[in-house]
Amino acid sequence: MSSSTCQYRSGLRPRVSTGPLGTVVRFAHPFMVTGLLLLLSTPSNALPAVITSQAPASRPTMPLPSPVSISGATPATRSAPGKFARALLLEDYNTRVVVIGTLLLGIGSGIVGTFMLLRKRSLVGDVVSHAALPGIAMAFLIVEITQPGTGRSMPLLLVGALLAGLVGVGCTMAISRFSRIKQDAALAIVLSVFFGLGISLFTIIQKLPTGNVAGLQQFIYGQTASMTSGDVRLIALASLAVLGIASLLFKEIALLCFDEQFARSNGWPTGGLDSILMALVVSVAIIGLQSVGLLLVVALLIIPAASARFWTERLGPMTIIAACFGGLSAWLGAVTSSMFARFSAGPVIVLAGTLFFLFSMTFGTRRGIVRxxxxxxxxxxxxxxxxxxxxxxxxxxxxxxxxxxxxxxxxxxxxxxxxxxxxxxxxxxxxxxxxxxxxxxxxxxxxxxxxxxxxxxxxxxxxxxxxxxxxxxxxxxxxxxxxxxxxxxxxxxxxxxxxxxxxxxxxxxxxxxxxxxxxxxxxxxxxxxxxxxx
Amino acid sequence: MSTTNPSDPAAVEPTSSPPEHPSSAPLAIHDMTVAYHRRPVLWDIDYDAPPGKLVAIIGPNGSGKTTFIKAALDLVPRISGDVRFFGEPYRQARTRVGYVPQRGSVDWDFPVSALDVVAMGLYRKIGWFRPVTRRYRQQALECLDRVGMADLARRQISQLSGGQQQRVFLARALAQSADLYLMDEPFAGVDAATERAIVAVLHELRQSGKTALVVHHDLQTVTEYFDHVLLLNMRLVATGPTRDVFTNENLRATYGGKLALLDQVGHRMTLGQGNQ
Amino acid sequence: MTPQLDMLTTIKTILLDEWFLLDTWIVVTAALAAMGCAIPGTFLVLRRQSMMGDALTHTVLPGIVGAFIISHAMKTSGWFAATGGEQPYAFDAITYTMMFVGAVAIGALTAVLSEWVQRQGRVESSAALGIVYTSLFAVGLLMIRLFADSVHIDPDCVLYGSVETVWVTGDGVPRAALASGGALVLNTLLVVAFFKELRVSTFDPDLAISLGINSTAIHYGLMAITAVTAVAAFESVGNILVIAMLIVPPATAHLLTDRLWLLIVLSVTVAAASAWLGHAFALILPTLLLTPFADAPLLRSVNITSLDASTAGMMATTSGLLFLLALLLGPRHGLVIRRLHRGFLAIRIAAEDLLGVIYRNQEDPETVNPAILTDRSLTRRLAVWWLRRRGLVTGSSTSPVLTSSGHASARQLVRAHRLWESYMAHHFNVPADHLHEMAHRVEHFLDPELRDQIAEELDGPQRDPHGREIPLDEPD
CATH class of the missing domain: 1.10.10.10 (Winged helix-like DNA-binding domain superfamily/Winged helix DNA-binding domain)
Structure with missing residues (x-):
């Protein structure tokens, strides 16, 4: 305690020199750009497209996600701990691809989630992810009808999801703006109605002779194992884009979250900034669908950010810590589910995040219960x-x-x-x-x-x-x-x-x-x- | 109060073109009426702020003082009227206007330090995408110093007392280095040190030729702190130099209850316009 | 036959000729479930805890799975054998009892946990709810996977139910209908019994406490009841319909009425209507959606009319459509009504303005801009039509003439205008040439009572600030 007061009261000079708020952005820019370039320059055929989805025939009764261990070709020859360590350290190339994709997603969601938490709009992510379902189904239907057999094209499905998610957010805002229905009810309405429509379309698709529905099922519960390397590249690219935008607009979005009225009176386009933030949330939710599933992707947006708040009183560090928590839980979840067939990625990622949250809530150095x-x-x-x-x-x-x-x-x-x-x-x-x-x-x-x-x-x-x-x-x-x-x-x-x-x-x-x-x-x-x- | 104009203004067509404002007064308001949910709360305000003066905005609770400021700043829609800052609409004059909102309009648990908040006043100057560099942090610190808060710069804002929080927001407005300041109840619930700091800053502003409009609730200190007053109660009751206008008669007119009729007419208009 | 007509015939066939007893049972079961949900949902919406409904429908999953696991463990460990061999009914009964106990527990737990996170962790309330329910739901999903040998729960079934198979056995009243009906009866009884308490604690929790009503107990009770309703409905209609029926019908009803009891009745009605229409839509949606593409290679081998969509999903969608209808066409708050009202107001104002112009023109033609009299805009023509219908003017629309009652109306309007100008000149610090605009706006809203009040306050002024005469309401 005395040390913290001491810190406040030290002289003027040294405190100005460094500020996390500035540091984040300063370091973020070059990093982002390099990462983006690296990823873009990787030729697509350099990544072997090994990780393919399982044939639906292998799961005859239930369309349940059953993640088959990715590196499971030689499960008997290796001891379980050794295998786990190998997966944790990303020695296996295929696991590495999946885990890196999920990790980037975790980091992106930690950052965007921080803003949403502070803007008190945490549950919007829930609405977005649920609202994405009819978009996915529509995109699938349209593609299958026009070009049979190519329906499970990840970019197109994600574009459909993105559009539907944005429409969902728009509906929420319109309902609470043009009627007496409050924000919370508007969220629940859009969530359930869009999701109901999505489910209806899904049941139709299931009865069509496409034989490709399993690829869609994964969006509900998430299934890292069925990611192809192309999917992972897409996720990584989108995550990096989210990271890039979030760090470029860090100060502007922070201002919006802290004091919207001041931002407006100061001439910042708050409506535009808000839309950008919403677009970021929608993007994170959509790219999280595949690994975590739409029922749980909102957890990635809330839990890391809420955990980070216990450790710091500054926004910059909070964002970084949230990104770390998000990345860590995503990494743990992806690795665990690749090791143990019964641990599906989505719930494990969420529960890893919950553990981090409970730990932070108890021992956090700024707002923890123990302190x-x-x-x-x-x-x-x-x-x-x-x-x-x-x-x-x-x-x-x-x-x-x-x-x-x-x-x-x-x-x-x-x-x-x-x-x-x-x-x-x-x-x-x-x-x-x-x-x-x-x-x-x-x-x-x-x-x-x-x-x-x-x-x-x-x-x-x-x-x-x-x-x-x-x-x-x-x-x-x-x-x-x-x-x-x-x-x-x-x-x-x-x-x-x-x-x-x-x-x-x-x-x-x-x-x-x-x-x-x-x-x-x-x-x-x-x-x-x-x-x-x- | 008004002179009878022999020429006929009752041409049924209302004057369509907005009246010209040749004056470059820091704030010139013409015929402004403001309504919340279509119910007028400020009627027909006509006001020119004198440059280089400290102006107190005075009126009873619910008399529209906050609305006055917010409507001028386009934060609340006006149903009629025209507002100019230095002869320009607010959009163009934004950088010359600083706004200190009422305390309590932000989330105090937000993870920012006092210095971060003050730096927000510089964001416009810093511009899009660019981080807050050391130079700007130094500027922000100077502004904090002007309100006597430099040694609390690193504190998270919820760990400051009410008066200190108020001073942080004042420092943020100072960081904007505006020419006109609109402050909403900066003296509400603050300690003596903060009150002195705010008064010192106000005098400093006046000395450098800036104008400040301050919503004020303490009638005792009006004559001491302010050069001009603006008495408000749903309408503009009186305005001018403090010693001329801050009279018992005017105060009675301001605080003698609202004009009941205005309230009733406002209510009829709300009903009539489909919000029944 | 045109394709459209063709499609209509098909739809008619699907809905009328091919509507079986199964369909009726589906609708009945779903409607009972939906109505049961709408009752607690009304209070969730009014208490601004809609997302709590969403959370509860997710968090009941671990409760359900736990109940299944335990009852399965009891079965395998020979518990039932001891009470008498194969007894599926006993097994079902125990599983059901435990499911409901689990639901009550988990409902209360969700509320308690999110409150704990909110208070101890100082996390914002919706975020706290999000943390708690995603975690509990994740636990449920994981349990399903880990105990897949003993628990045969299909998470898809939890999501969108299997109301389509509700009556596959083909005899008697379906079990799901009994469960949902039971929940509906229970909720109805509770609402009737605790109507006052619910109303007070929803409207003003502090007042409720001062009246000796335990708001906290009501809060947790509502959570528990919502969880029980969700469990009763989960098997037949699934999670998604429960969320929709908890929130959408009450929100729809909220757009239509301001009375609490009517709100409940309406939301139950909307819920039942959604169930019925929803099933109908589920039957015809594939036909509507896919018929235009019947030639696509994918659909060539498919009999489109025999396809159907998820009934639960379509019920949720239908309730959304009903909400949209209420949003647009609601009697008082509907967007269309509000737009129309504004249109009528504009016409009325234009008409009254015209009366004023004609009056002033008669009084002193110099003061009126002649161009105004010959305005030919649509609003003006509508205004003239309106005035003529009410017998206030005669003559052509370009040169209307006041009738005697028109003259009286115009006189009142001009009086209102000039009184208001006088009033403002008296009380406002406004130059005289600024008076007109506001008076022009206010004059339409000053009824006789207000006019008299102003006149009284100003001691019956004869002249307005511009020196013109203020006419009396009635000529001398």
Whole structure:
């Protein structure tokens, strides 16, 4: 805690030099361009088109996704852990192709998801992916009718999905704009109606003699195993395009998400930016269909971004962390499903993301539960010490003149003279003896009290602390009475909570506001009668 | 209040061409009427802002002060009227106008630091696609310094007190280096230090010849802080230099309740136009 | 015979001649399920928790699969054997009971978990919901795969049901219809019993709490009931229809009425109509869609008219169509009605303006631009037609003449105009030459009551700011 405040308060100069917000973009541009060029320059025949979809005949009863291990040609000859490591390290070329495609998708979705989370439109991805289904079915039907046998052409299907997804988003906006139907209902309406239409078209297609329906089925549940290298190239290209656009427009989209009204008044085309962001979401959702499936692709958009938020308070790092989480879960999911026939990629990717989320929510360094509990604990301890110090001061205050006169000049704070015993303090607050004992121990550890044979005595540091705490408390109480019209009877409790977090700047203001009343005094009198100990 | 014009304006055809604004006043509003859901909330505002002055916009709750600013900035549609900034429509004069919205209109949990927020005021200057470079971060930091917040630049905005948050948004407006500032209740619920900082910034702005229109709710401090006032209550009640206009009589007219009739007529118009 | 007529005949054949008892049972089962969903859905829509409905229909999956796994485990471990050999009914009964228990649990769990994520993780509510339901759904899908040996659930069936096979056994009332009907009866009873409480806690949760109604209990109860309804419907109509029927019929009804009880009745009606029309569309969609391409090589060997689409899917689509209809043609909020209303208003204003012009022309011809009188635009002609129908003017449309009642109307209008100008001049800081435009707009909305009020407030002014006479409502 102290280190973080320290960081805030360090001097002006060093902080300006680097900023993640800038760094991301600066580093992103060259990287994007190189990656894009590399990918484009790879001749398509350099990637062997080995990974093909299974024949539907192998699954006679159910059109269930049954990912067959991609590298499963020699499953018996290798031990399972070795095989897993091999897949994790992408030694197998075919696995590598699939995993890289999914990884890029995960990264892209992490970035776009961050924006959507911050724009509070997380569930739009759900609508988009569901709305894509009729587009896929239509595209398939049209292609099959005009050119039989070529229906499962990935680019065309994805174009269909993209168009339908965009129409879906448009419908959502139109419904909530032109009618009294709220945003949430508009989302659910478009989602279910489009999906219903898609399912209807699918059932028609299933009954047509195309024998190619299995290729479509994968869009619902996702099936990495059936990706061809061409599909992967397409996914990779689209992911890179998403990455490129997102990093180019990083600052503009961030502004849109943070303060749309300011962006508009400042002349940014918020409508256009919003459309670009929507197009990015639609793209991510569509390219995720094949690996995760449309039922779960929205998880890729929400979960990594929500997990990243626990680790940082800055947008740039949040985006990077979200991309990492997205990439990691996609990678784990793709690898696992390529290893174990029963683990289909979609659910595994989502559950890997869920695990990351739970981990982040618990241990996140900025907003995690553990950190918050620790902070609360530290705060409770601090409040306890403050209360103890103030109680001691209030206990000794009546005797102060006497102590001052009897003390040798220059022998330190008179507060340090009297010996304190448990009974002196016990009755002054609602402390149990046990709690008081713990407080005293804690104060000893912090060097505020020192142990004497028959009790305790304030150290000089403790005396200073006691004066300071009592002063802050009274300043705050007096301020509340003077300026906030709070009844004196209520003051004590309010003050108890706030006084412990007063910053020096605020205390100066309090002094200014209150001290003109008591110009001569270092220590203002308590504005209400103090309880006398029993 | 008005002089009778002997010439006949009652030609049934309303004047179709928008009236010319020869003046290059920082803000010139002509016959502006603003409606929410077709219900007029501001009637027929006619106003020219004096250049280089600090103007307080004053009126009771619900008198349309915020609407006044938002409508001028095209954030709320106007049903009639014409607004010019420095003789140009807002679209062209955008870079010369800075806007400080009411606090609480953003998500405070958003992962940005005070410095990031101030840098947003520079985005227009930075331009499309280009990242916020060190130079701009330095500029933003200077703006934060002007409101006395430089040492809190790295804090996430929810970790700032209300007054500090207000100062961050003021700094963002300063970063726009505009010539006219429209501020919506910058003094609402702020501590004394922030109030002083804002006043200092306002005076600084005036000294460099800028104009500021500030929605203000504290009648005690109006004469102290502002040169001009604009008294508003669904309509423009009075406007002019503070010492001439900020009179008890005018205040009574402003705060003496709304004109009940305006409300009723507004309601009829809402009903009549199909929103029943 | 033209192709269109041909297609119509085919459709007629499909819908009338080939409509079997099976089709009736499909419609009945689906309608019962849909009506059951529409009731809790109404409250989801009004409480702005529509996406919760979407989430719940997904999260019941692990509950269902869990119930199947457990009952299967009980069966294989000889539980049923102990109670008496092969007893499919006992097995079914236990599976069903556990499914409903699982549904209630998972419904509440979804709500609790997403609230926990929202509060503890400070995640925005819709995102929290998204995290929870995708995770739970993923768990369900994975369970299906992992326990594929013991659980014979087809995830496709969960998605779009198998209402088409609802009555394959061919005897008695289908089991799915009983389950859906049960859910409908349960929901109806609950709504009747808790109508006040639901209404108050939906409209104003704080007020409900102050009245001693436990809003939290109602919230979780609604979640649990929605989950139960989803489970009751999942087998027959599938997940997708449940989402659609939870939200779309209530949203449609919301466009049509403002009363809560009528809203519920209408949404149940819309749900039933969607089920019936949806099945009809499912039967004819392939014909409609594919007949134009019957010559394509793909379709040459296919008997298009014998194809049908997923009934559940088409029901969802149909409900969407009904929603669109309500959106366009709704009696008060419909887009078409609103557009028409605006059109009529424009005509009325043009007509009243014309009355004013004629009046002013009579009063002092100098003040009126003669071009205005000879305007020949469509609005003007409609306005004249309107005025003539109401007997306010006579004469040709280029030179209309006021009748006596027309004269009275015009006088009132001019009075409204000049009163408003006086009022503004009194209260507003506006130059006199700016007065006209606003008065021109407001004059159409000042009824006699308001006119009198203004006149009273201004102490009965005789002259407007331009010095012209303000006529009285009634001539002296």
């Amino acid at each position: 918050r509990l620790l902070l609360q604990l530290a705060m409770r301890r601090r409040v306890g010490r403050h209360d103890l110090a103030r109680t001691i001061y209030e206990f000794l205050e009546p005797e102060l003149p006497l102590l001052e006169s009897s003390a040798h000049p220059g022998s330190g704070d008179p507060l340090c003279i009297p010996l304190l015993v448990l009974q002196d303090l016990l009755g002054r607050r609602t402390w149990s003896p046990k709690r008081l004992g713990r407080l005293i121990q804690s104060a000893c550890r912090h060097g505020l009290l020192q142990v004497e044979p028959k009790g305790w005595r304030l150290t000089s540091e403790g005396a200073r602390h006691a004066r300071l705490v009592a002063r802050n408390h009274r300043l705050w109480e007096t301020y509340l009475i003077l300026h906030a019209d709070v009844a004196p009877s209520h003051v004590d409790r309010n003050a108890d909570l706030i006084e412990h977090v007063l910053e020096p700047e605020l205390i100066e203001q309090l002094v200014e506001a209150v001290m003109d009343r008591y110009p001569q005094m270092d220590m203002p009198p308590s504005p209400h009668p103090l309880a006398q100990g029993s």
